[in-house]
Amino acid sequence: MIKCSYCQEVSGIRKTGKIRGKQRFFCKYCNRHFTTGKNQEETVATQKDGITIKDIAAEVGVSISTVSRALNGSKEIHSATKEMILRKVEELDYQQHYIATSLVRKQTFTIGIIVPELKTDFYANLISGANEILRPKGYKIFAMQSDESFEHEIANTNALIASRVDGIIASTTFETKGFAHFERAKEKKIPVVFFSRINNVVDAPKIVVDNYMGAKMATEHLIERGYGKLGFLGGSDNLHIGNLRFQGFMDTLDKHGIKSQEKWIIRTDQLLSDPHRIILELLREKDRPDAVFTMTDTIGIHLIKCARTLKIDIPNELGLIGFSDYIVSQYISPSLSTMRQPTREIGMEAASRLLKAIANKNDKNYRDNTTTVLMPELVTRESTDRVKNRSRAGTPSRQQ
16 A cells, blocks of 8 residues: 655555656655655655656657747647647646756846835835846746845855846935946846936936926926025035035026025935934025925935924924935825825836846947936925915915
8 A cells, every 4th residue: 555755644645657767656645756665665866856857758658859849948849749738737847947947048037127216115115126027937036136236236246146147227325326236247147237327427227307407497496496505415426416406406506696694405324314313404494495406205204204303394384305206205294295206117117128138248349338318297285285275274375
């Protein structure tokens, strides 16, 4: 009597052919295969990866290459033969050896995506957009976050290189000052595409929103709402997109002949590590701005919390607009006006450009250093809704 090696059941066992001279059985209770030992009474469990492509070929009576073509979806074999092979693959619970297959093909069908953080929905949406393009092509994603650490970004890139990913999509950290780790990936014939936070150093495709124009639109909105003492809060000048947003802000002030005081413009990475202290210092100034454009929604949300602590009325005493449109921005009170980035589209475009780079990685004449720029969208909410709030308070509203 044959006993299952896993669950010890003796009923519900059926023969499924022989492998390497040993009788193979299937247990319907635990849904596993096993083979018998020398005495037919001893049974030895077979690991899923114990069945090879050679065993499948022997069972079906075809060549190893025919089985390989069937597993890879080739149209060069007869449909009936393919169906017979696939049925036997399922019956024997065969699992392709992933590492061996990737070494033969010189392709792992994996893509590494490096993002600075996953605390907000912003980068999750970018990854989701990329996955919409990559998954139908058979690619799997390794998503890694750098926690706004340059050191972690380098470690993540090196880990992806060691894992032999087919390509890398990356958004850099606030701390990033060098790009040798990405150049190293390119030297290994691993194409790189940058999205959201890009740079002008690495020769690679870049997908980004129009940060300069978005900043101009945000600043124009504050001016149209009647604010005239405008401030800016953002990270240091290490970040390319931060520089563009700041420049858009300053150019719009110049266009309208508005002067901003130096103390109302704060550009420091401490807004990431200690935002409340810096923001509270600004808001406690006797001569403070009456509106602020923040480089990100995260800074804008911190500002709303600080204003609430100091009982500053947003938007009547202080107007505020951010950049990105995190999901929390519409639910915080007051809700945050912002510049919405087309995150899904950015991720999709980055993935499409990477697939093209992968297809051409062995072409010495292929070069793609172009930047695709997508437009942001102004989303107005309570934090700049000055007219509406005055109307609620009994003051006649006026058209801007």
